[in-house]
Amino acid sequence: METKEPKVGVFLSDSGKQLSNILDFHAITNFVKGIPGVVYVAQGSDFWHDRGLENLVETVKSKKIDRVVVAGTTPKLSEVKIAREIEKAGLNPYLMEYLDLKDHCAMPHRSTPAEATEKAKAMLAGSVERAKLLEPLKKLEFPSLKSALVIGGGIAGMQTAIDLADLGFQVNLVEREPFLGGLAARAGRFFPTDDCAICIQPPSSDVKTITHTSRKCVYRSGFSEVPNLAIHTKTRVLAVEGEPGNYSVTIEKTPRYIDEDKCINCDKCTKVCPVEVPDEYNGKLTKRKAVYSNIPSVHPPIYTIDENSCKFHDCARCVEACPTGAVKLDQKPEKTTINVGSIIVATGFEEFDSSVIKEYHYNEYPDVITNLQLARMIDNFGPTKGAILRPSNHQPAKKIVFVQCVGSRDQRYKLYCSSICCMISLKHATIIKSAFPDTDVTICYIDMRTTGREHEYYYEKARDMGIKFVKGRPTEITKSLETDKLVVDTEAALLHRMLQVEADLVVIAPAMIPAKGTEQLAEVLGVDLDIDGFFKEYNAKLRPTETKLRGIYICGGATFPKDAPTTSLHAHSAAIKAAKFLNASKITKDQRTAVIDQDFCGDCEFCPATCPYQAISVERKDEEHLAAKVSDLLCEGCGICVGACPLGAIELRHARPSQMKAQMKGLMSVNGTSSPLILAICCSECGHTAVDSSGMAMMEYPANVRVMRVPCTGIVQVQQILEAFKAGAQGVMVVGCKTEGCHYEAGSEKAEKKVDMTKILLQEYGVDPERLEMFKMVFIEGREFAEAARNMTERLQKLGRLNLIPS
Amino acid sequence: MSKYALFLGCTIPARQPNYELSSRKALAKLEVELVDLPDMTCCSPPPVQSLDLETSLAIASYNLCLAEEAGLDLLALCSGCFESLAIANAELKHDPELKARINRILSATGKQFRGTVEIKHLLEVLNEDIGLKRLKAAVSRPLSNLKIAPFYGCHALRPSELLKLDDPEQPHILETLIEALGAKSLEYPNKLKCCGGLLRGVSDKLALELARDKLLNASKAGADCIATLCPFCFVALDIGQIQIRSKLDETFDIPILHYSELLALALGVESSELALETHKIRVDKILDRI
Numbered sequence A: 001m002e003t004k005e006p007k008v009g010v011f012l013s014d015s016g017k018q019l020s021n022i023l024d025f026h027a028i029t030n031f032v033k034g035i036p037g038v039v040y041v042a043q044g045s046d047f048w049h050d051r052g053l054e055n056l057v058e059t060v061k062s063k064k065i066d067r068v069v070v071a072g073t074t075p076k077l078s079e080v081k082i083a084r085e086i087e088k089a090g091l092n093p094y095l096m097e098y099l100d101l102k103d104h105c106a107m108p109h110r111s112t113p114a115e116a117t118e119k120a121k122a123m124l125a126g127s128v129e130r131a132k133l134l135e136p137l138k139k140l141e142f143p144s145l146k147s148a149l150v151i152g153g154g155i156a157g158m159q160t161a162i163d164l165a166d167l168g169f170q171v172n173l174v175e176r177e178p179f180l181g182g183l184a185a186r187a188g189r190f191f192p193t194d195d196c197a198i199c200i201q202p203p204s205s206d207v208k209t210i211t212h213t214s215r216k217c218v219y220r221s222g223f224s225e226v227p228n229l230a231i232h233t234k235t236r237v238l239a240v241e242g243e244p245g246n247y248s249v250t251i252e253k254t255p256r257y258i259d260e261d262k263c264i265n266c267d268k269c270t271k272v273c274p275v276e277v278p279d280e281y282n283g284k285l286t287k288r289k290a291v292y293s294n295i296p297s298v299h300p301p302i303y304t305i306d307e308n309s310c311k312f313h314d315c316a317r318c319v320e321a322c323p324t325g326a327v328k329l330d331q332k333p334e335k336t337t338i339n340v341g342s343i344i345v346a347t348g349f350e351e352f353d354s355s356v357i358k359e360y361h362y363n364e365y366p367d368v369i370t371n372l373q374l375a376r377m378i379d380n381f382g383p384t385k386g387a388i389l390r391p392s393n394h395q396p397a398k399k400i401v402f403v404q405c406v407g408s409r410d411q412r413y414k415l416y417c418s419s420i421c422c423m424i425s426l427k428h429a430t431i432i433k434s435a436f437p438d439t440d441v442t443i444c445y446i447d448m449r450t451t452g453r454e455h456e457y458y459y460e461k462a463r464d465m466g467i468k469f470v471k472g473r474p475t476e477i478t479k480s481l482e483t484d485k486l487v488v489d490t491e492a493a494l495l496h497r498m499l500q501v502e503a504d505l506v507v508i509a510p511a512m513i514p515a516k517g518t519e520q521l522a523e524v525l526g527v528d529l530d531i532d533g534f535f536k537e538y539n540a541k542l543r544p545t546e547t548k549l550r551g552i553y554i555c556g557g558a559t560f561p562k563d564a565p566t567t568s569l570h571a572h573s574a575a576i577k578a579a580k581f582l583n584a585s586k587i588t589k590d591q592r593t594a595v596i597d598q599d600f601c602g603d604c605e606f607c608p609a610t611c612p613y614q615a616i617s618v619e620r621k622d623e624e625h626l627a628a629k630v631s632d633l634l635c636e637g638c639g640i641c642v643g644a645c646p647l648g649a650i651e652l653r654h655a656r657p658s659q660m661k662a663q664m665k666g667l668m669s670v671n672g673t674s675s676p677l678i679l680a681i682c683c684s685e686c687g688h689t690a691v692d693s694s695g696m697a698m699m700e701y702p703a704n705v706r707v708m709r710v711p712c713t714g715i716v717q718v719q720q721i722l723e724a725f726k727a728g729a730q731g732v733m734v735v736g737c738k739t740e741g742c743h744y745e746a747g748s749e750k751a752e753k754k755v756d757m758t759k760i761l762l763q764e765y766g767v768d769p770e771r772l773e774m775f776k777m778v779f780i781e782g783r784e785f786a787e788a789a790r791n792m793t794e795r796l797q798k799l800g801r802l803n804l805i806p807s
Numbered sequence B: 001m002s003k004y005a006l007f008l009g010c011t012i013p014a015r016q017p018n019y020e021l022s023s024r025k026a027l028a029k030l031e032v033e034l035v036d037l038p039d040m041t042c043c044s045p046p047p048v049q050s051l052d053l054e055t056s057l058a059i060a061s062y063n064l065c066l067a068e069e070a071g072l073d074l075l076a077l078c079s080g081c082f083e084s085l086a087i088a089n090a091e092l093k094h095d096p097e098l099k100a101r102i103n104r105i106l107s108a109t110g111k112q113f114r115g116t117v118e119i120k121h122l123l124e125v126l127n128e129d130i131g132l133k134r135l136k137a138a139v140s141r142p143l144s145n146l147k148i149a150p151f152y153g154c155h156a157l158r159p160s161e162l163l164k165l166d167d168p169e170q171p172h173i174l175e176t177l178i179e180a181l182g183a184k185s186l187e188y189p190n191k192l193k194c195c196g197g198l199l200r201g202v203s204d205k206l207a208l209e210l211a212r213d214k215l216l217n218a219s220k221a222g223a224d225c226i227a228t229l230c231p232f233c234f235v236a237l238d239i240g241q242i243q244i245r246s247k248l249d250e251t252f253d254i255p256i257l258h259y260s261e262l263l264a265l266a267l268g269v270e271s272s273e274l275a276l277e278t279h280k281i282r283v284d285k286i287l288d289r290i
C-alpha cells in the first residue's frame, strides 16, 4: 500500500471576532503551524458559506491538502454543508474533522482566556492527529425490492397494505384467520363516529373510480381488486431470511378446502354440515358449523372449512350439497416463499384471559362476559340479534354491571392501563340504554379515562341517561342463593362503604394484551418487544412506527392497545415510512461500519450476541474455527461490538482505536496552567450535545476538561480508559445517553458496566477508582454537564496528582 | 408412619381443648405420630409482626429451631400459627441477609435457624401425606347425612405465594376433605370472606355483622353445620351466635365444628372423648345424624 504523508489543512474561524475576543488566535495559529503534517493554515470569520467556503474549496481543489480540519462554531449546522462541498471538490468527505471552538471552548471558559487558549490548542492538536489517520470511506448501495409484506389483516394492516399498493408497491397481506378485519370485524359499532366498526376501508384510488364511494364496509370494498395487492388468508409467516430490501419470507397457507373461484356464498354447505362447535367469532356465545363464513360477510366472501372439527371424507356431505363443486377436501397446506423489500407488522391485540382472576368467575359463571362478547350481542348480526340476553337462560338482562380494569392496572397481572376499555364500556352502556331504556346499568371503575377528542361527551351522555357510576374495583362476583342473580361486591370509594350490586349480567373490561404468537413473530423478525410484550418502536416519540431494524415497521394495536382513529394514523405512518425506504429501489448507506480483522478473530461469538442490530454473523472459517462477519447494510456503526471484543479484532472504520488514541494524546498534550486534566469521552448523540448545550447556555466549567467524541459510549474499551490515564489524564468522564434513551439501544448500559469493571482494575493498580465516572445525560442537560465537570475537577483536586510511576 | 412435632400455640391450649383432642385422636387413628416438644413459645402473630418485624421473626423462628433440632416438620393446627411460622420459614429461607440478622438475635438463646424443616397445615398432612384414598378407607362412620359449609378464614390461605396451601380465590382442599368424610360440601356466598374474629374488641358491631353474614349465607344454603380451621373463626361463629342473638336480636342455631372434630367423628372416635361441651352452640343435632 502506498504510504503518503497526509497533508492537513486547518481552517480557523473566529466567527466574526466572537472567539478572538476570548481566544488568542495569533498564538493558536502559530501553534497549529508547528504541528507535524499541517501544511496549510487559514484564519477567517467562518468557512461554511461565501468567501470562507470558496477559499476552503479552492484549497482542496488545488490538492495542496488531503485532510481538512475546520475549527469554528455550531458544527451541527455547517459540517454537512462543508462535507458536501469537499466531496464536490474531489476529496472524500470522510477525511474531515470539525471541532466546535465556540461552545466547547471559548464560551464555557470565557473567564479564563489563557486556559481557554491552551484548550483550543489541545483540541486542534487532537483533531489534527485524528485527521491524519482518517481513511476515505465509500458510499454503499444495496439493491432493494419494491415490494412489502404486511402481517395482520385488521384495520391497521389493511390500511397500510392499501396505501402501499396504491403507491405502486407489490404488497402481500398475510392474515392467519380465514377472514380479514381483526377486532373491527367483531366490534359492531365504533366510537367516536358511532358508525359500523367494519366500515374501515379508506378510498383506494383505482377502485374508487369504479364504485364512487368515500369509505365503505370491507365486504363491498373491492378489496381484492386493489391492484398490486395479494391477500393470503389462513396464512402464517414461518421464517424470514435475508436483509433489509431483500427479505425472503416463507409463508404457509392452511387450505380453505373451498375453491376460491367457485364459491358463490349460497350457504348450502352449512345447512348439511352435521358438526357444531363453539363460534369463536361470536365469543363462543353460539355455535357454528365446521364449514362456515362469518356474517355479515367479511372479506373474502368465501366459505372455509375448519380443519380441526371437520370429519372430511368420513362425512363429505358438503361436497354433494355444493352446486358449483367448490368443496375440495383434498387441498393440502402450501408453503411458499415470497421476496419483499420491507415488512410491516400489524398483528393487533386481544382480550386477556380473565378466567385467571378466580374471584370474578369468568368462564365459570355463564353470565359473566367480556366487552367483546357483549359487542357480538349488540351487533344485529350477532348471536342474539341485538338483544342483550343472559347466556345462562336466554332471558333479557335487565340489570347490567360493567367491571372496568379487569387485569389492567393490577400489579398481579398487567400494570398498564389498556387505554380504550373505558370508552368501550361507555359506548356499550349508552347503546344498551338507548335501545332498552329501562335497563339498569352500573359501571364500576377505578378512574374513567376518556381522553380522546369527543370522548368525554360519551361520559357526559352516559350520566345524563342515568347510567350509574361506582368508584371502586369489585372484590368478587358471587351468585345469590335466593335468586339466580349475580352479586358484585364492591367498594364505593365516594360513599366510603361497601356495596353489593345485583346483576343479571356482568360485563368485564379485560386488559388488552399482545396477540397470541407475538413473541414467536418477534423472534422470527429479530425485533424487540417492550416490557408489556408489545412490539417495541425505535423511538416512541419520533419514530413510532419504526423498529430498530431498517425495513421492518410496526403499526396499530401490535404496539399497544389503540382505538381505531389512532390505529389509522399509525397505519398510514408506517406505510409512508416503508414507502420512503422502498422508493428508490436501493438503500444508500455510507461505510461507517465495523470491520473485523480475521487474523485476530477467535471463535468466541461475543460480538454477534452484543450487536443490537444483528449485523454480525458467524461463519465457519475452517474445521475448527469460526469467523465473524459484519453486514455493511445492517451495521449502524455504533461500535458496541468493538467494546465487546476481547481480542480487539473489531474496529469501526470511522473510529479506529488508533484514531481515538492519537486524538486522546493530542488532547492531553497541551498542559500549561490547566489542571487537573480530564478526558471526557462523549457519545456523539446525547453526551456530545450536552457539552454543546452547556456552551450555548453560557454555563462555565474549568478548561482542563477536554472532550473526545465517539459514536456511542458502547465502543469504549477498558484499555482505552487506561490509555487515557497513561496519556496524562488525571481523571476520565464517560458521558453517554440515558439507559432508556440510548440511540443504539444498549450502548450506554454496556459502557456503564465497563466503567464499573475498569474501576475494579484501577483499584488493583493502586489508582483511586474515583478518578473515573460514568454520566448519563440528554442535550438539554448542559447544566448537568458543566456541574459534573466542575465536581470532577474538585474531586481530582482533592485526590491530588496521579503518579502512575511511583517516584 | 409419619411423625410431626405438634405446634399448639396459645389459644388452643387455653380455650379450645376440643380442637386439640379431636386432632390428636383423629391423627392417631391415621397413624400419625405427634411429638410434643418442650419450650415452644408464641408463634408471633400479625399483631406482634406489626410492632416489630424482626423481633416477631426471631420469636417465630425460635420455634422453627426447636423443630430443626428434633429433625421434625411442624404441624400447626391454628391457622394463625400456621401463617406466622410458614411466613417466617419462607422468608428466612429465601433471604440470606435477613436470616443472618435473625440468627444474630437468636444467638442469645443459643439457637441458629438453618432452614431444614417445613411447616405443615393439618389439611396438607391429610391431603398429601395421608392421601384421600387412605383417608376414605379409614372412615368408619361416614357423615353422609350431613351438609357442611366449609369456612376457610383468611390466615390459612394468605399470603398465598408464601403459604402455598391452595388457590386463595378458589380453594378446593377443604371441600375435598369434607367430601372424603362422606358429607356434602356446600357452596355459599362470601365463604372466603373474613369471619370478623380479629375485629372483636376493636369494632364489635362490624365483627358481628361479618359473622352474621357467613351464618346467614350458610343457613340459607341449607348447612347442617359450618366446618372451621381456625380457633378465631370458631369463636367468631360459635360464641358469635350468642352475641348476635342478644345484640342483633337474630337467632341462628348452626353448630360450628372444627374440621378435625368432624374428622375424628368420621374416623369412629367416640363423641364423649372430644370435649364437645366446649361448644356454645350445642352439637347434639349433628351427633344425632351420624
Ligand SMILES: Cc1cc2nc3c(=O)[nH]c(=O)nc-3n(C[C@H](O)[C@H](O)[C@H](O)COP(=O)(O)OP(=O)(O)OC[C@H]3O[C@@H](n4cnc5c(N)ncnc54)[C@H](O)[C@@H]3O)c2cc1C
Binding pocket: A151, A152, A153, A154, A155, A156, A157, A174, A175, A176, A177, A180, A181, A182, A183, A184, A187, A189, A190, A191, A192, A235, A236, A237, A346, A347, A348, A349, A350, A371, A372, A375, A420, A424, A427, A515, A516, A517, A518, A521, A555, A556, A557, A558, A562, A563, A564, A565, A567
Ligand atoms: C370489544 C372492543 C370494542 C372496540 N370498540 C372500539 C370503538 O368503538 N372505537 C374504536 O375506535 N376502537 C374500538 N376498539 C379498538 C379497535 O378494535 C382497534 O383499534 C383496532 O381493531 C386495531 O386494529 P389492528 O389492525 O391494529 O388490530 P386487530 O384488529 O387486532 O387486527 C390484527 C389482525 O392480525 C392478525 N394476526 C395476529 N397475529 C398474526 C400473525 N402472527 N400472523 C398473521 N396474522 C396475525 C389477527 O388475526 C387480526 O386479524 C375496540 C376493541 C375491542 C376489543
Ligand code: SF4
Binding pocket: A404, A405, A406, A408, A409, A416, A417, A418, A419, A420, A421, A422, A423, A446, A447, A448, A449, A509
Ligand atoms: S381504559 Fe379504563 S378500564 Fe381500561 S385499563 Fe384504563 S382505566 Fe381501566
